[in-house]
Amino acid sequence: MSAPDTAVEIIEVGPRDGLQNQDALLTTAAKIELVERSIAAGLRRIEAVSFVHPGRVPQMADAEAVMAGVPRVDGVRYAGLVLNRRGAERAVAAGVDELNAVVVASDTFGGRNQGVTSEESVAVWREIAGVAHSAGMPATVTVAVAFGCPFEGEVPAARVGEVVRRVAGEGPAEIALADTVGVGVPTQVAELAEQSAANAPGTPLRFHFHNTRNTGYANAVAAVQVGVRLLDASLGGIGGCPFAPAATGNIATEDLVYLLERMGVGTGVDLAAAALAGTWVCGLLGIDPPALLGRAGGFPSASADAR
Numbered sequence: 001m002s003a004p005d006t007a008v009e010i011i012e013v014g015p016r017d018g019l020q021n022q023d024a025l026l027t028t029a030a031k032i033e034l035v036e037r038s039i040a041a042g043l044r045r046i047e048a049v050s051f052v053h054p055g056r057v058p059q060m061a062d063a064e065a066v067m068a069g070v071p072r073v074d075g076v077r078y079a080g081l082v083l084n085r086r087g088a089e090r091a092v093a094a095g096v097d098e099l100n101a102v103v104v105a106s107d108t109f110g111g112r113n114q115g116v117t118s119e120e121s122v123a124v125w126r127e128i129a130g131v132a133h134s135a136g137m138p139a140t141v142t143v144a145v146a147f148g149c150p151f152e153g154e155v156p157a158a159r160v161g162e163v164v165r166r167v168a169g170e171g172p173a174e175i176a177l178a179d180t181v182g183v184g185v186p187t188q189v190a191e192l193a194e195q196s197a198a199n200a201p202g203t204p205l206r207f208h209f210h211n212t213r214n215t216g217y218a219n220a221v222a223a224v225q226v227g228v229r230l231l232d233a234s235l236g237g238i239g240g241c242p243f244a245p246a247a248t249g250n251i252a253t254e255d256l257v258y259l260l261e262r263m264g265v266g267t268g269v270d271l272a273a274a275a276l277a278g279t280w281v282c283g284l285l286g287i288d289p290p291a292l293l294g295r296a297g298g299f300p301s302a303s304a305d306a307r
Contacts, residue, residue, distance in 0.1 A: 007266040008224060010253060011206065012043040014234035014281065015066075016050050016081055017250060020059045021240035024285045028062045032069040037277035038235065039076055042269040043253070047100060047232075050081035051090040067094040079140070083114050084124055088131040099139040100176075101128040103167055105160050106149035109180075113144065113241070122166050129170035138173035142208060146177040146192060147184030157188070161195035168200035174230060175203050179219065180241055182212025182248065186222035193226045206230035209251045211237065211290070216251040217259055224265060231256065236278030237290030252291030254278050258298060271298050 015034050019026060026034075031048075038046050048070055054061035063080065070078060079098045080091035088099055103121040104110035110121050125141055132139035146160045164175055177192050189207065196205050207223045209216040209232070220231055237252030254274040257267050271293065279294035289295070 007229070007268070008260055009045065009230050010043060010256065010267055010269060011045045011047060011079070011230065011232045012038045012235065012253060013047040013208070013232045013250060014038065014236065014238060014253070014278075016047040016060070016079075017232075017240075018234040018236065018238040018281070020050065020057050022059060022238065022285050022287075025059055026284060028065045028069065030284055031062070031066050034235070034277070034281050035066075035070045035078075037273070037280065039071065039073055040270075041235075041253075041273035041277055042267075043274075044075050044268070045077050045079065047079040047081060049078075049091075049094075049096070050083075051087035051094070052081070052083055064090070064094045067096060082128055085127045085131060088128045092131060092135045092137065096137075098137060098173065099128060099132045101125045101139060101141045102144050103141055103163060104144045105155050105163050106145045106152045108151035109145045109149050112151070118163065122163065125167055126170050129172070133171075139170075140174040140176060140206070141167045141170075141172045142176040142178050143167070144178050145180045147179040147188055148181065150181050157191045157195050160192055161199045164196045165199035168203055172203060174206050175200055176206035176208050176230075176232065178208035178232075179210055179216070180208075182210035182216060184209070184219050185215055186218050189219050189222040190226050193223065193228060204230060206232065208232040210239065210248065211251050212248045217255065220251060220256055220259070221263070224260070224263075235274060235291075236282045236294075238278075238282065238285065238287070249290045252278060252289075252293070254293040255291050258293055262299075 049063035077097040080096035082088045107117045233253040234250035237249045239250035257269045275293040282289040
Protein backbone atom coordinates (compact mmCIF):
# COMPACT_ATOMS: atom_id res chain seq x y z
CA MET A 1 0.00 0.00 0.00
CA SER A 2 1.39 3.41 -0.87
CA ALA A 3 1.09 6.34 1.51
CA PRO A 4 -1.39 9.07 0.66
CA ASP A 5 -0.12 12.32 -0.78
CA THR A 6 -0.54 14.46 2.31
CA ALA A 7 1.45 15.98 5.16
CA VAL A 8 2.72 14.69 8.49
CA GLU A 9 3.67 16.95 11.38
CA ILE A 10 6.85 15.89 13.14
CA ILE A 11 7.11 16.78 16.81
CA GLU A 12 10.79 17.23 17.64
CA VAL A 13 11.55 15.56 20.98
CA GLY A 14 15.35 15.65 20.84
CA PRO A 15 15.81 18.46 23.38
CA ARG A 16 13.86 16.42 25.95
CA ASP A 17 13.64 12.71 25.18
CA GLY A 18 16.81 12.83 23.15
CA LEU A 19 18.93 14.22 25.98
CA GLN A 20 17.35 12.71 29.09
CA ASN A 21 19.19 9.38 28.84
CA GLN A 22 22.61 10.68 27.79
CA ASP A 23 25.68 10.37 29.97
CA ALA A 24 26.90 13.79 28.86
CA LEU A 25 25.19 16.81 30.42
CA LEU A 26 24.84 19.59 27.88
CA THR A 27 24.99 23.20 28.96
CA THR A 28 21.86 25.29 28.94
CA ALA A 29 23.29 27.27 26.03
CA ALA A 30 23.81 24.08 24.01
CA LYS A 31 20.23 22.97 24.68
CA ILE A 32 18.94 26.32 23.52
CA GLU A 33 21.06 26.05 20.39
CA LEU A 34 19.59 22.62 19.68
CA VAL A 35 16.14 24.20 19.83
CA GLU A 36 17.31 27.00 17.54
CA ARG A 37 18.70 24.50 15.04
CA SER A 38 15.42 22.59 15.18
CA ILE A 39 13.52 25.75 14.29
CA ALA A 40 15.97 26.57 11.49
CA ALA A 41 15.30 23.11 10.04
CA GLY A 42 11.58 23.89 9.86
CA LEU A 43 10.34 22.06 12.96
CA ARG A 44 7.47 23.92 14.59
CA ARG A 45 6.48 21.78 17.57
CA ILE A 46 9.34 21.08 19.92
CA GLU A 47 9.30 19.22 23.23
CA ALA A 48 11.99 21.39 24.73
CA VAL A 49 12.11 20.37 28.39
CA SER A 50 10.68 18.20 31.12
CA PHE A 51 9.77 19.33 34.60
CA VAL A 52 10.82 16.34 36.66
CA HIS A 53 12.83 15.89 39.84
CA PRO A 54 16.47 16.84 39.05
CA GLY A 55 17.71 14.07 41.28
CA ARG A 56 16.09 11.47 39.03
CA VAL A 57 16.78 13.10 35.67
CA PRO A 58 19.69 15.54 36.10
CA GLN A 59 19.83 16.13 32.35
CA MET A 60 16.61 18.16 32.68
CA ALA A 61 17.52 20.11 35.82
CA ASP A 62 17.70 23.47 33.99
CA ALA A 63 14.23 23.37 32.44
CA GLU A 64 13.29 26.90 33.56
CA ALA A 65 16.57 28.33 32.27
CA VAL A 66 16.11 26.63 28.89
CA MET A 67 12.59 28.01 28.54
CA ALA A 68 13.83 31.47 29.49
CA GLY A 69 16.36 31.35 26.66
CA VAL A 70 14.56 29.73 23.73
CA PRO A 71 13.51 32.07 20.92
CA ARG A 72 9.87 33.02 20.63
CA VAL A 73 9.03 32.60 16.96
CA ASP A 74 5.60 32.92 15.38
CA GLY A 75 4.18 29.47 14.69
CA VAL A 76 6.62 27.64 16.99
CA ARG A 77 5.15 25.85 20.02
CA TYR A 78 7.11 24.48 22.95
CA ALA A 79 5.94 21.49 24.95
CA GLY A 80 7.04 20.53 28.43
CA LEU A 81 6.77 16.98 29.71
CA VAL A 82 5.28 16.75 33.20
CA LEU A 83 4.62 13.85 35.55
CA ASN A 84 2.54 15.51 38.29
CA ARG A 85 0.69 18.65 39.32
CA ARG A 86 3.86 20.32 40.62
CA GLY A 87 5.59 19.75 37.30
CA ALA A 88 2.58 21.13 35.44
CA GLU A 89 2.58 24.27 37.58
CA ARG A 90 6.29 24.75 36.97
CA ALA A 91 5.80 24.31 33.23
CA VAL A 92 2.99 26.86 33.07
CA ALA A 93 5.09 29.36 35.05
CA ALA A 94 8.05 28.76 32.74
CA GLY A 95 6.01 29.68 29.67
CA VAL A 96 5.54 26.46 27.74
CA ASP A 97 2.81 26.42 25.09
CA GLU A 98 1.50 22.94 25.84
CA LEU A 99 1.83 20.27 28.51
CA ASN A 100 2.57 16.62 27.77
CA ALA A 101 1.56 14.26 30.56
CA VAL A 102 2.48 10.57 30.78
CA VAL A 103 0.22 7.73 31.80
CA VAL A 104 1.40 4.14 31.88
CA ALA A 105 -0.09 0.97 30.45
CA SER A 106 1.93 -1.23 32.85
CA ASP A 107 1.87 -1.10 36.64
CA THR A 108 5.47 -2.25 37.00
CA PHE A 109 6.82 0.30 34.57
CA GLY A 110 4.73 2.98 36.22
CA GLY A 111 6.24 2.11 39.56
CA ARG A 112 9.79 2.26 38.22
CA ASN A 113 9.26 5.39 36.11
CA GLN A 114 6.82 7.53 38.10
CA GLY A 115 6.15 5.70 41.34
CA VAL A 116 2.52 5.09 40.40
CA THR A 117 0.31 2.32 39.07
CA SER A 118 -1.47 2.64 35.76
CA GLU A 119 -4.69 3.64 37.52
CA GLU A 120 -2.88 6.19 39.67
CA SER A 121 -1.19 7.71 36.60
CA VAL A 122 -4.61 8.32 35.05
CA ALA A 123 -5.66 10.15 38.22
CA VAL A 124 -2.50 12.26 38.04
CA TRP A 125 -3.28 13.05 34.39
CA ARG A 126 -6.64 14.43 35.49
CA GLU A 127 -4.86 16.83 37.86
CA ILE A 128 -2.45 17.90 35.11
CA ALA A 129 -5.33 18.43 32.69
CA GLY A 130 -6.99 20.65 35.28
CA VAL A 131 -3.87 22.79 35.57
CA ALA A 132 -3.67 23.11 31.79
CA HIS A 133 -7.33 23.98 31.39
CA SER A 134 -7.09 26.62 34.13
CA ALA A 135 -4.15 28.16 32.27
CA GLY A 136 -5.99 28.05 28.93
CA MET A 137 -3.30 25.73 27.60
CA PRO A 138 -3.61 22.50 25.60
CA ALA A 139 -2.48 19.28 27.23
CA THR A 140 -1.54 16.10 25.44
CA VAL A 141 -1.15 12.72 27.07
CA THR A 142 1.34 9.99 26.17
CA VAL A 143 0.56 6.36 26.98
CA ALA A 144 3.94 4.81 27.86
CA VAL A 145 4.85 1.18 27.07
CA ALA A 146 1.78 0.87 24.86
CA PHE A 147 3.55 -1.73 22.71
CA GLY A 148 5.20 -3.76 25.44
CA CYS A 149 6.74 -3.47 28.89
CA PRO A 150 10.37 -4.35 29.74
CA PHE A 151 9.20 -5.83 33.05
CA GLU A 152 5.79 -7.36 32.34
CA GLY A 153 6.25 -8.31 28.69
CA GLU A 154 3.30 -8.08 26.31
CA VAL A 155 0.74 -5.36 26.97
CA PRO A 156 -2.66 -6.35 25.52
CA ALA A 157 -4.12 -3.91 23.03
CA ALA A 158 -7.40 -4.00 24.95
CA ARG A 159 -5.59 -2.73 28.04
CA VAL A 160 -4.11 0.16 26.06
CA GLY A 161 -7.54 0.88 24.64
CA GLU A 162 -9.02 1.07 28.13
CA VAL A 163 -6.30 3.51 29.24
CA VAL A 164 -7.03 5.62 26.15
CA ARG A 165 -10.75 5.60 26.96
CA ARG A 166 -10.11 6.80 30.49
CA VAL A 167 -7.74 9.62 29.61
CA ALA A 168 -9.99 10.84 26.80
CA GLY A 169 -12.55 12.00 29.33
CA GLU A 170 -10.39 15.01 30.27
CA GLY A 171 -10.30 16.34 26.72
CA PRO A 172 -6.64 15.93 25.71
CA ALA A 173 -5.57 17.84 22.62
CA GLU A 174 -3.90 14.61 21.44
CA ILE A 175 -3.23 11.12 22.66
CA ALA A 176 0.20 9.69 21.88
CA LEU A 177 0.97 5.98 21.99
CA ALA A 178 4.59 5.34 22.86
CA ASP A 179 6.73 2.34 22.01
CA THR A 180 8.93 3.26 24.95
CA VAL A 181 11.36 0.37 24.60
CA GLY A 182 11.17 -0.20 20.85
CA VAL A 183 9.46 -3.59 20.72
CA GLY A 184 6.54 -2.78 18.42
CA VAL A 185 5.80 -3.98 14.90
CA PRO A 186 3.48 -2.58 12.21
CA THR A 187 0.58 -4.93 12.94
CA GLN A 188 0.47 -3.52 16.47
CA VAL A 189 0.39 0.00 15.11
CA ALA A 190 -2.74 -0.75 13.11
CA GLU A 191 -4.38 -2.57 16.03
CA LEU A 192 -3.65 0.18 18.54
CA ALA A 193 -4.78 2.90 16.14
CA GLU A 194 -8.08 1.07 15.73
CA GLN A 195 -8.46 0.68 19.50
CA SER A 196 -7.76 4.37 20.04
CA ALA A 197 -10.22 5.50 17.39
CA ALA A 198 -12.90 3.39 19.05
CA ASN A 199 -12.12 4.53 22.59
CA ALA A 200 -11.35 8.21 21.94
CA PRO A 201 -13.30 9.15 18.81
CA GLY A 202 -12.36 12.53 17.42
CA THR A 203 -9.15 12.87 19.46
CA PRO A 204 -6.05 13.22 17.25
CA LEU A 205 -3.64 10.31 17.60
CA ARG A 206 0.14 10.62 17.71
CA PHE A 207 2.80 7.92 17.81
CA HIS A 208 6.18 7.90 19.52
CA PHE A 209 8.57 5.24 18.22
CA HIS A 210 11.98 4.05 19.34
CA ASN A 211 14.23 2.10 17.02
CA THR A 212 15.70 -0.28 19.59
CA ARG A 213 15.05 -3.35 17.43
CA ASN A 214 15.17 -1.59 14.07
CA THR A 215 11.40 -1.53 13.59
CA GLY A 216 10.76 2.14 14.31
CA TYR A 217 10.66 3.34 10.71
CA ALA A 218 8.45 0.47 9.57
CA ASN A 219 6.10 1.41 12.39
CA ALA A 220 6.12 5.05 11.28
CA VAL A 221 5.08 4.02 7.76
CA ALA A 222 2.35 1.81 9.19
CA ALA A 223 1.04 4.74 11.22
CA VAL A 224 0.90 7.01 8.19
CA GLN A 225 -0.87 4.34 6.18
CA VAL A 226 -3.68 4.13 8.74
CA GLY A 227 -4.13 7.88 8.68
CA VAL A 228 -1.94 9.13 11.53
CA ARG A 229 -0.56 12.62 10.85
CA LEU A 230 1.48 13.26 14.01
CA LEU A 231 4.80 11.55 14.73
CA ASP A 232 7.51 12.17 17.33
CA ALA A 233 11.16 12.02 16.29
CA SER A 234 14.55 13.16 17.54
CA LEU A 235 17.36 14.85 15.64
CA GLY A 236 20.29 12.47 15.31
CA GLY A 237 18.14 9.58 16.52
CA ILE A 238 19.26 10.17 20.10
CA GLY A 239 17.16 9.25 23.11
CA GLY A 240 15.99 6.58 25.48
CA CYS A 241 14.30 6.13 28.82
CA PRO A 242 16.40 6.18 32.01
CA PHE A 243 14.00 3.74 33.69
CA ALA A 244 13.70 1.13 30.92
CA PRO A 245 16.49 -1.41 30.33
CA ALA A 246 18.00 -1.37 26.81
CA ALA A 247 15.79 1.50 25.63
CA THR A 248 17.79 3.14 22.90
CA GLY A 249 17.17 6.10 20.67
CA ASN A 250 14.10 7.56 19.05
CA ILE A 251 13.57 7.32 15.33
CA ALA A 252 15.72 10.04 13.80
CA THR A 253 14.03 13.17 12.53
CA GLU A 254 16.23 13.41 9.46
CA ASP A 255 15.84 9.75 8.51
CA LEU A 256 12.07 9.98 9.00
CA VAL A 257 11.88 13.11 6.84
CA TYR A 258 13.80 11.38 4.06
CA LEU A 259 11.53 8.34 4.24
CA LEU A 260 8.29 10.31 4.21
CA GLU A 261 9.32 12.83 1.57
CA ARG A 262 10.41 10.04 -0.78
CA MET A 263 6.96 8.50 -0.26
CA GLY A 264 5.31 11.75 -1.30
CA VAL A 265 4.36 12.76 2.24
CA GLY A 266 5.32 16.34 3.05
CA THR A 267 6.84 17.33 6.39
CA GLY A 268 7.93 20.94 5.96
CA VAL A 269 11.37 20.02 7.32
CA ASP A 270 14.63 20.92 5.59
CA LEU A 271 16.42 17.58 5.28
CA ALA A 272 19.96 18.97 5.00
CA ALA A 273 19.52 21.30 7.97
CA ALA A 274 18.02 18.51 10.08
CA ALA A 275 20.88 16.14 9.23
CA LEU A 276 23.47 18.79 10.13
CA ALA A 277 21.72 19.47 13.44
CA GLY A 278 21.64 15.75 14.24
CA THR A 279 25.34 15.35 13.52
CA TRP A 280 26.11 18.46 15.55
CA VAL A 281 24.28 17.37 18.70
CA CYS A 282 25.77 13.87 18.55
CA GLY A 283 29.20 15.48 18.35
CA LEU A 284 28.49 17.45 21.52
CA LEU A 285 27.38 14.26 23.24
CA GLY A 286 30.46 12.37 22.06
CA ILE A 287 28.49 9.61 20.37
CA ASP A 288 28.18 8.25 16.85
CA PRO A 289 24.87 9.40 15.36
CA PRO A 290 22.26 6.63 15.22
CA ALA A 291 20.79 8.55 12.28
CA LEU A 292 22.11 7.61 8.85
CA LEU A 293 21.29 10.69 6.75
CA GLY A 294 24.22 12.66 8.13
CA ARG A 295 26.54 9.99 6.74
CA ALA A 296 24.80 8.94 3.56
CA GLY A 297 23.18 12.20 2.49
CA GLY A 298 19.92 12.59 0.65
CA PHE A 299 19.03 11.24 -2.77
CA PRO A 300 19.31 12.30 -5.51
CA SER A 301 22.47 14.07 -4.45
CA ALA A 302 23.56 17.39 -5.88
CA SER A 303 26.23 15.65 -7.95
CA ALA A 304 23.67 13.23 -9.38
CA ASP A 305 21.36 16.12 -10.24
CA ALA A 306 24.21 17.85 -12.05
CA ARG A 307 24.72 14.82 -14.28
